[in-house]
Amino acid sequence: MIVRQAANVLEIMEFFAQARKPATLAEIADHFGWPRSSTFNLLATLSEKGYLYEPRPRAGFYPTPRWLAMARMISEVEPLPPWTHTLIADLSAETGETASIVAPAGVMAVFIDVVESQAAIRYFATIGHRVPIHATASGRALLLQYSPEERDSVYRKIEFKQYGPSTPISIEAVEAELRHSIARGYCQSFADYSRDLAGAAIPLPIGDRRLSVVVAGPEFRIGSKVADVAALIARTLDRLRPKTAA
Amino acid sequence: MIVRQAANVLEIMEFFAQARKPATLAEIADHFGWPRSSTFNLLATLSEKGYLYEPRPRAGFYPTPRWLAMARMISEVEPLPPWTHTLIADLSAETGETASIVAPAGVMAVFIDVVESQAAIRYFATIGHRVPIHATASGRALLLQYSPEERDSVYRKIEFKQYGPSTPISIEAVEAELRHSIARGYCQSFADYSRDLAGAAIPLPIGDRRLSVVVAGPEFRIGSKVADVAALIARTLDRLRPKTAA
DNA sequence: AGAAAATGTACATATATGTGAATTTATTTG
DNA sequence: CAAATAAATTCACATATATGTACATTTTCT
Numbered sequence: 001m002i003v004r005q006a007a008n009v010l011e012i013m014e015f016f017a018q019a020r021k022p023a024t025l026a027e028i029a030d031h032f033g034w035p036r037s038s039t040f041n042l043l044a045t046l047s048e049k050g051y052l053y054e055p056r057p058r059a060g061f062y063p064t065p066r067w068l069a070m071a072r073m074i075s076e077v078e079p080l081p082p083w084t085h086t087l088i089a090d091l092s093a094e095t096g097e098t099a100s101i102v103a104p105a106g107v108m109a110v111f112i113d114v115v116e117s118q119a120a121i122r123y124f125a126t127i128g129h130r131v132p133i134h135a136t137a138s139g140r141a142l143l144l145q146y147s148p149e150e151r152d153s154v155y156r157k158i159e160f161k162q163y164g165p166s167t168p169i170s171i172e173a174v175e176a177e178l179r180h181s182i183a184r185g186y187c188q189s190f191a192d193y194s195r196d197l198a199g200a201a202i203p204l205p206i207g208d209r210r211l212s213v214v215v216a217g218p219e220f221r222i223g224s225k226v227a228d229v230a231a232l233i234a235r236t237l238d239r240l241r242p243k244t245a246a
Numbered sequence: 247m248i249v250r251q252a253a254n255v256l257e258i259m260e261f262f263a264q265a266r267k268p269a270t271l272a273e274i275a276d277h278f279g280w281p282r283s284s285t286f287n288l289l290a291t292l293s294e295k296g297y298l299y300e301p302r303p304r305a306g307f308y309p310t311p312r313w314l315a316m317a318r319m320i321s322e323v324e325p326l327p328p329w330t331h332t333l334i335a336d337l338s339a340e341t342g343e344t345a346s347i348v349a350p351a352g353v354m355a356v357f358i359d360v361v362e363s364q365a366a367i368r369y370f371a372t373i374g375h376r377v378p379i380h381a382t383a384s385g386r387a388l389l390l391q392y393s394p395e396e397r398d399s400v401y402r403k404i405e406f407k408q409y410g411p412s413t414p415i416s417i418e419a420v421e422a423e424l425r426h427s428i429a430r431g432y433c434q435s436f437a438d439y440s441r442d443l444a445g446a447a448i449p450l451p452i453g454d455r456r457l458s459v460v461v462a463g464p465e466f467r468i469g470s471k472v473a474d475v476a477a478l479i480a481r482t483l484d485r486l487r488p489k490t491a492a
Numbered sequence: 493a494g495a496a497a498a499t500g501t502a503c504a505t506a507t508a509t510g511t512g513a514a515t516t517t518a519t520t521t522g
Numbered sequence: 523c524a525a526a527t528a529a530a531t532t533c534a535c536a537t538a539t540a541t542g543t544a545c546a547t548t549t550t551c552t
Contacts, residue, residue: 001509001532003291005251005540010295017319026499035541040501045249049256050374053351053358055324056455057396058548063320064349065358066374071317073263074309078301103310105299112299112311128296128312150303153518208302247502247539251510272529281511286531304518399548 008032008042016063024060080113081206083240087213088115090236095229097217098123102138102201104210105130107158109139112211123197123216134158134174135167137189137201140181141212143174145203151175164191186230187212191219198223200230202237213237254278254288262309270306326359327452329486333459334361336482341475343463344369348384348447350456351376353404355385358457369443369462380404380420381413383435383447386427387458389420391449397421410437432476433458437465444469446476448483459483 015031016023023031029039043061046052052061080101088099092115101113111129116122133139133154143151160169166189168174181187187201199216215229216222222229261277262269269277275285289307292298298307326347334345338361347359357375362368379385379400389397406415412435414420427433433447445462461475462468468475 001287001290002294003251003287004509005249006255006288006291007295009252009255010292010297013316013320017316020319020323024499036500037502037542038540041247041249041540042252044247045252046256047351047354048248048376049253050356050376051256053349053356055349057350057392062323063317064356064374065321066372067313068317068321069373070259070263071309071313073266074259075311075314077266077308103299103301104303105293108293110296110299110310126312127315128310130294130296146303156517210302250539270529282530283512283532284510287510402547 005042008034009046012042012046013063013067022055022060022062027060078209081242083242084204084206084211084213085113085115087236087240088113090240091115091213091215091233092117094232094236095215095217095222097215097222097229098125099213099215100125100138101204102142102212102214104133104139104142107133107154109133109136109142109212117217119217119221121218121221123194123199123218125216131193132158132163134160135163135189135193136214137187137192137199137216138212138214140174140178140187140189141201141203141214142210144178144181144187145205145210163193164195166190167192184227186227186233188226188230189216190223196220198226200226200233202230202233204237251288254280255292258288258292259309259313268301268306268308273306324455327488329488330450330452330457330459331359331361333482333486334359336486337361337459337461337479338363340478340482341461341463341468343461343468343475344371345459345461346371346384347450348388348458348460350379350385350388353379353400355379355382355388355458363463365463365467367464367467369440369445369464371462377439378404378409380406381409381435381439382460383433383438383445383462384458384460386420386424386433386435387447387449387460388456390424390427390433391451391456409439410441412436413438430473432472432479434472434476435462436469442466444472446472446479448476448479450483 025039025043029036050066051064053064055062084101091099096117096119098117099115100111102109103112108130111125111127114125114127133142155171162169168177190198196219197216198219199214201212201214204211204213213233271285271289275282296312297310299310301308330347334347337345342363342365344363345361346357348355349358354376357371357373360371360373379388401417408415414423436444442465443462444465445460447458447460450457450459459479
């Protein structure tokens with residue numbers, strides 16, 4: 001069950017991240033199609049908790065820096081080592097495609113750092129973006145780091161759907177693809193989940209964290225080059241990753 | 247009316263900002279005294295929206311960097327000029343008390359930047375902290391920047407409560423205090439709102455934003471020195487504020 | 493200035509939602 | 523390795539909550 005008002009808080013936050021200016025109750029209500037009275041309650045709650053204020057009279061609400069203060073405290077803990085961002089920045093620069101660091105979240109994989117391609121046609125992904133762990137290159141690069149028992153436990157919760165022609169729709173299909181990935185030395189996906197999207201990924205264990213790096217872009221641009229891209233990821237990783245311990 | 251599940255999202259975020267480590271469903275449920283099933287729904291919602299993930303298997307949930315990404319986008323807009331933080335940092339260092347930048351939010355005043363005192367006994371305030379605009383030095387320094395009509399509009403919404411012996415409990419009492427403040431050149435409060443707390447504040451208009459600076463601490467330490475503190479604020483402000491335009 | 497339109501606020505009620513109990517899954521212990 | 527314990531999920535129902543309606547306030551237009 002989705003908790004509507006919890007989701008609404010996030011929607012409001014994203015609204016402000018986009019709008020980048022204060023908004024009145026009426027504007028927010030209209031934007032989301034919410035009743036005024038409900039919007040009123042929600043804004044009052046956020047204000048009362050110190051997350052919204054009124055920068056200038058009658059110009060409406062805007063988030064306080066408390067969001068930032070909280071987010072900083074949260075993200076200071078075990079931040080990704082700086083070289084991981086360099087890694088995806090370099091990869092994106094060299095390939096012209098979108099590069100990301102990905103982490104597990106149950107049956108999904110979450111993007112926890114992203115450097116977007118500059119191309120007009122590109123893989124549009126943001127931090128927090130989620131994709132099925134079994135039907136994506138990045139996700140399978142995570143699964144490779146699991147024990148067979150752990151994988152089983154994940155498999156049991158997956159709802160196998162035919163996202164595209166090549167989506168693995170059974171446990172055995174996923175396991176087979178994992179074996180192929182080991183053989184070829186990297187994970188790949190050709191529109192297994194997102195239409196027209198191809199990508200190459202490799203596992204990225206950091207300490208006891210199981211992450212992966214992925215480079216992805218439109219199939220027509222990257223499709224024939226996945227092997228090269230994978231090799232590039234491996235080389236770049238080798239260059240940037242500190243040699244001493246993980 | 248307070249929207250419970252909206253508040254809960256903020257509580258969870260604050261929980262993680264404090265805990266600074268992943269937490270399982272059970273831990274979170276126990277911490278807040280929420281039923282597991284409700285906690286499950288809430289965590290699922292936050293995960294689905296890309297705001298929580300599972301950094302390592304079975305170690306529970308932790309917020310994704312998406313919070314930070316969003317907060318950054320939000321706070322990049324019209325950030326406070328850097329000298330304002332220097333201002334309160336210097337004031338806190340010199341006085342040994344807590345110094346803050348404050349902004350209006352209806353009948354309340356919100357702390358939008360804070361440098362805390364290092365003293366064991368101190369005014370404990372965080373970014374997002376809210377106090378009544380009419381019953382605090384910082385709030386009245388905001389009201390001084392309003393037109394009489396705007397003040398009236400605020401007054402009509404205030405619920406006058408006797409927070410302490412010296413709380414102004416009528417419009418006229420507030421207006422009188424504002425006149426005194428103008429005469430003496432700064433705003434002050436002696437436990438008007440918070441017990442044992444005294445402070446000095448002065449208006450801080452920046453562009454078309456109406457802010458204020460306040461230094462506050464325990465009455466016994468700062469009480470006899472408010473005039474000196476106010477003078478210090480004025481001097482420091484004069485030193486740091488760029489001369490060209492506001 | 494006065495009227496009209498837009499915005500913000502309060503409240504009762506129908507309904508979406510949170511929750512206790514039951515079920516399934518995972519982990520620890522004997 | 524099986525039994526026991528703990529954790530995570532599901533689900534039906536009672537209740538807390540979102541909203542339609544009405545009212546108040548502020549702003550805009552004539």
